[in-house]
Amino acid sequence: MMGRLSGNAAIAAAFTIALCGIASATATMGTTHAASAATVHVTAQNHSGQSGTATLVQKGSDVVVTLTMSGIPAGVAEPAHIHPGTCAKLNPSPKYPLTNATKGTTTTTIHNVRLASLLSGHYAINVHNAHNPSIYAACGDIK
Ligand SMILES: [Cu+2]
Known part of the structure; x- marks a missing residue:
């Protein structure tokens, strides 16, 4: 049971990191474009x-x-x-x-x-x- 929860938590954490990665990449692209x-x-x-x-x-x-x-x-x-x-x-x-x-x-x-x-x-x-x-x-x- 504990192992399963940990696994879900790890997946959730990985998913959050992935989302943050996408968000920051988008923001960087937007800034670069706006700055020209x-x-x-x-x-x-x-x-x-x-x-x-x-x-x-x-x-x-x-x-x-x-x-x-x-x-x-x-x-x-x-x-x-x-x-x-x-x-x-x-x-x-x-x-x-x-x-x-x-x-x-x-x-x-x-x-x-x-x-x-x-x-x-x-x-x-x-x-x-x-x-x-x-x-x-x-x-x-x-x-
Ligand atoms: Cu002046």
């Missing part, structure tokens, strides 16, 4: 009327950030960065500088960074008012 590219919606803050979309793409050891903005007046270049935190609670010290945002598309290559680490939910793309950088014009959480 990400899209961030950058929305207006402080009534700037500015919004846009950023794409982040892993290229080798670099991440290329392409930011396309509308609502920025022609000829105006606004500071843009990746900051730690979220748009709701932003760390004011930038982590990675981005090319100044202008009307249209700007591109930045950030060297030696993993997109997966940027997708941890702890970073946001922030665009600042050109005349007063302490005023945030637009923001989007990277996730």
Whole structure:
């Protein structure tokens, strides 16, 4: 009787391990896929009327950030960065500088960074008012 219970327990344990193995393999595949590219919606803050979309793409050891903005007046270049935190609670010290945002598309290559680490939910793309950088014009959480 005891031997039979032990046998069942062993089978159950093996089955659980097998299920966990499948689950973790699936999660790993999902993470790998998600980490190759990400899209961030950058929305207006402080009534700037500015919004846009950023794409982040892993290229080798670099991440290329392409930011396309509308609502920025022609000829105006606004500071843009990746900051730690979220748009709701932003760390004011930038982590990675981005090319100044202008009307249209700007591109930045950030060297030696993993997109997966940027997708941890702890970073946001922030665009600042050109005349007063302490005023945030637009923001989007990277996730
Ligand atoms: Cu900033």
